[in-house]
Amino acid sequence: MSEKTALPVGQEAIQEKGWWKAHRFLILRRLTQAFFLGLFLLGPWFGIWWVKGNLAGSMTFDILPLTDPFVLLQGIVGQHWPEMTAIIGALIVGVAYALIGGRVYCSWVCPINPVTDAAHWLHDKLGLAKGWQPKRNTRFWVLGMVFVVSALTGTIAWEFVNPISMLHRGLIFGMGFAWTFVLAVFLFDLVVSRRGWCGHLCPVGAFYGLLGQGSLLRVSAVNRAECDDCMDCFAVCPEMHVITPALRGADEDTPIILSPDCTNCGRCVDVCAPDVFKFTTRFDTTPAPARASRRNKQRQPEASRAA
Known part of the structure; x- marks a missing residue:
């Protein structure tokens, strides 16, 4: 081990490269996350409907359809054949993430990422124990269960508990029951399992990881x-x-x-x-x-x- 392990994380990089270069991708990620979330909130908050919908499915400028392929597949296994615009939207999103890396969605787009990052930061500040660590392939079991439940119930099952959708609804309609799911993710990562949600349980991350296995970036x-x-x-x-x-x-x-x-x-x-x-x-x-x-x-x- 190097003596530099005693320095605060990133301190050497700040000294060598400067504060901006030691934080640039973190800052750019926060900006892109705020940008994508802001596009969806322009309509409900300010009546500017450049983008209609949410991360599950949207229409930009009434021309460009974008559909979460994970949501689309749940609908198909639930025996709901989507419209052609939804299929085109899913193909656009799927090809994009297949090329740039599926889990880019998790770190650059997903609005829950700042929540879990904040939980990890506080976890370290408080010096809490690592906690329970489920196996990493647990998220693939959860992914499979989502499709099974969708098939059995004829619904897009994950959307009933998806904290991403719950956060979006909470921002539009105000504090309510939806925020319980977001708070649960924060507390889970804080006191139960360090980086447990995104790293071990989230089926969305599991799906996009599979999608981007051969990505170029x-x-x-x-x-x-x-x-x-x-x-x-x-x-x-x-x-x-x-x-x-x-x-x-x-x-x-x-x-x-x-x-x-x-x-x-x-x-x-x-x-x-x-x-x-x-x-x-x-x-x-x-x-x-x-x-x-x-x-x-x-x-x-x-x-x-x-x-």
Whole structure:
């Protein structure tokens, strides 16, 4: 372990790169989340109907249909054949996330992400225990159960309890029972299971992870030879198990993070002082040649003096 593990997470990156570069993807994520949510609220709040609907299904400028393919499939297994506009909308969304990475939805669009991030921040501040950690494949069992219940009941089952939809309804219609679901997710991540909701239970994340398995956009530990073992990337990653194969792999192993669990949130890029990580494509598989590390650079003057 490096002595730098004693520093606050991201502190070295702030010192080396400046505050903006050490937080840029986090800030951009918050802006995009607020942007997409704001588009849906323009109509109900201000009467500006550029976008009608919500993240489950919408129509932009009365021209562009967008449909959550997860919702569409629930309707189909529930024996409700969708209209052509819904099918086109689902194809548009599905192809987009298949190319850029399915779980980009989780970190850049989903309005519940700031809720779970806030719970994780408070969890760390309070020094709470890790808590119960269900197996990561639990979310796939939940995903399967959603389709089974939809088939048995003839409904879009997840929408009855979906905290994303509940948050949207709460913002439009005011505080009410819908907020109970959002609060439950926050408390679950805070006191029951650290990063438990998105990382272990949410079927939406499971679905989009499957959708984006072959996506082009990836994070790469391209400069992994420069890693100084500060562990900050592991501390901020919501799916920290995805980092190890790329960062700790042998020379011949790909530096690309290929796991569909990766949300492409960019926090590992933010907090890494030696710039080990970068966004790239899945075809950029060659690690960069090792540069002279800062540790060696610091030793060179000492060696010169000794000579």
